[in-house]
Amino acid sequence: MTATTPQLGSPGISTDELRTLFLFESLRDEDLQWIADRAEVRVFDGDTVVFAQNDPSDALYVLLDGGLRLTKTADGEDVLINETTHRGAYSGATRAYATGHPQEYQSTLSTTRPSRFLRLPAEDFAALVHQQCPMAVHLLDGLYEGVRATESAMRQREHLVQLGHLSANLAHELNNPAAAAVRATEQLRGRMSSMRHKLSLLANSGLSPELVTRLVKTQELAVERAAKARPDLTALEENDLEDAIAERLEEVGVGVDQANDLAPVFATSGMDAQWVDSVVEEIDSGLEWSSAFGWLRYTLETETLMDEIEEAATRISSLVGTVKQYSHMGQAQFQEFDVKPGLESTLVMLARKLSGIEVRREHAADLPAVPGYPAELNQVWTNLIDNAADAMAGGGVLTVRTRADDEAVFVEIGDDGPGVPEQVRATLFEPFVTTKPAGAGSGLGLETARRIVERRHGGSLTYSTGPEGTTFCVRLPRRRPRG
Numbered sequence: 001m002t003a004t005t006p007q008l009g010s011p012g013i014s015t016d017e018l019r020t021l022f023l024f025e026s027l028r029d030e031d032l033q034w035i036a037d038r039a040e041v042r043v044f045d046g047d048t049v050v051f052a053q054n055d056p057s058d059a060l061y062v063l064l065d066g067g068l069r070l071t072k073t074a075d076g077e078d079v080l081i082n083e084t085t086h087r088g089a090y091s092g093a094t095r096a097y098a099t100g101h102p103q104e105y106q107s108t109l110s111t112t113r114p115s116r117f118l119r120l121p122a123e124d125f126a127a128l129v130h131q132q133c134p135m136a137v138h139l140l141d142g143l144y145e146g147v148r149a150t151e152s153a154m155r156q157r158e159h160l161v162q163l164g165h166l167s168a169n170l171a172h173e174l175n176n177p178a179a180a181a182v183r184a185t186e187q188l189r190g191r192m193s194s195m196r197h198k199l200s201l202l203a204n205s206g207l208s209p210e211l212v213t214r215l216v217k218t219q220e221l222a223v224e225r226a227a228k229a230r231p232d233l234t235a236l237e238e239n240d241l242e243d244a245i246a247e248r249l250e251e252v253g254v255g256v257d258q259a260n261d262l263a264p265v266f267a268t269s270g271m272d273a274q275w276v277d278s279v280v281e282e283i284d285s286g287l288e289w290s291s292a293f294g295w296l297r298y299t300l301e302t303e304t305l306m307d308e309i310e311e312a313a314t315r316i317s318s319l320v321g322t323v324k325q326y327s328h329m330g331q332a333q334f335q336e337f338d339v340k341p342g343l344e345s346t347l348v349m350l351a352r353k354l355s356g357i358e359v360r361r362e363h364a365a366d367l368p369a370v371p372g373y374p375a376e377l378n379q380v381w382t383n384l385i386d387n388a389a390d391a392m393a394g395g396g397v398l399t400v401r402t403r404a405d406d407e408a409v410f411v412e413i414g415d416d417g418p419g420v421p422e423q424v425r426a427t428l429f430e431p432f433v434t435t436k437p438a439g440a441g442s443g444l445g446l447e448t449a450r451r452i453v454e455r456r457h458g459g460s461l462t463y464s465t466g467p468e469g470t471t472f473c474v475r476l477p478r479r480r481p482r483g
Contacts, residue, residue: 011041021088039120050109057105060125062090066115072107093122097129181312188305218282226269241267248273253289269300336369346381356394362401370409371480372457383445384413384472391417414471
């Protein structure tokens with residue numbers, strides 16, 4: 001893109017042409033002439049910078065012919081704000097009339113084709129506004145500052161509330177595996193103590209080295225067998241298996257009460273009556289069988305408890321990974337990425353709120369990557385899924401669907417709630433508009449989502465609604481927007 005290079009010659013503008021611009025159409029003839037005496041027309045080639053962000057804000061530019069593109073640099077990336085060919089579109093020193101107005105351009109204006117602009121110096125534009133509407137200037141000053149302060153405070157509150165909800169969900173999700181690991185560890189300590197006791201009884205039986213070897217081999221085979229996958233049993237089949245094991249244990253000399261106590265442990269670990277026979281055959285001695293099978297029981301229970309601890313630790317690690325995925329810690333902000341992991345991590349983060357809601361996933365195969373800011377889009381998914389959960393009041397079906405065409409990837413989030421009330425449909429994306437009860441929402445969630453999708457990613461956020469529910473559709477371009 002070339003730098004600011006207006007073509008030679010800066011012609012003036014007639015009052016008749018000024019009156020065709022909506023910004024000036026209601027001014028008096030003498031006011032139009034006043035502008036014409038101070039303004040100039042500048043002509044630019046296509047793909048040319050008219051003014052750049054952070055340059056001194058010294059003029060108002062109004063599009064006469066052609067096309068313009070407004071971009072703003074944020075986090076090291078150029079974000080498209082607006083692109084239009086609408087005659088009369090304006091930018092530049094738009095707040096030159098206000099107290100504390102920006103001294104530098106807040107964005108970059110460039111042409112998308114050969115264009116003509118009316119250029120009015122900032123001081124002349126400020127004088128015109130003060131001359132035309134002095135009271136309005138004071139009102140706008142106060143209104144602007146008030147709205148900016150209010151919106152800033154509400155956005156901060158919205159983020160804090162959302163962070164609080166996510167933290168509570170995460171704490172709940174982490175507490176379950178952590179508590180399971182603590183319980184399993186406590187039980188494991190007890191089982192290890194019992195194993196030492198049984199081992200002591202066996203040792204006092206005068207075991208030969210050969211017998212110890214056979215006993216350890218039997219132990220290892222039992223652990224190996226317990227680790228293998230096995231078909232699920234019905235309650236009746238499980239009961240029959242326990243009865244068969246208990247009966248065989250009694251036959252080899254284990255007391256009735258102990259046999260009934262051991263049988264469920266062995267059945268759950270995948271053992272059967274034939275396994276009891278194999279243990280007796282392998283050890284083949286006058287060993288006290290109640291101690292031998294009791295030792296094997298503690299061995300299998302110990303393995304089970306260690307599996308539970310491993311599963312709990314894996315779950316905690318997975319949740320930590322989900323948080324990293326959700327926040328994209330340690331990753332470049334702008335990147336090519338798959339939207340599905342972000343959707344899944346958001347569902348995990350909101351799992352507590354989605355309790356009682358059926359989540360249906362309908363993901364397209366081979367979904368292409370999109371360019372953008374995944375952590376920011378996770379805010380979009382959070383807002384949309386959170387709103388859907390609220391609409392269904394704790395029960396219903398949440399549908400998360402992804403698809404793509406040659407131009408874009410689409411993410412649809414739908415609920416089967418009552419739909420958006422008719423009276424707020426036209427203004428649903430505007431700031432401070434909410435369908436939630438007073439105090440339950442700030443009305444900035446959807447506005448924030450739309451801003452992230454449209455301004456940061458060059459996409460669109462739309463919705464359809466009715467008595468059968470509401471579906472929001474996010475369209476994300478597969479190629480990075482120009483700007």
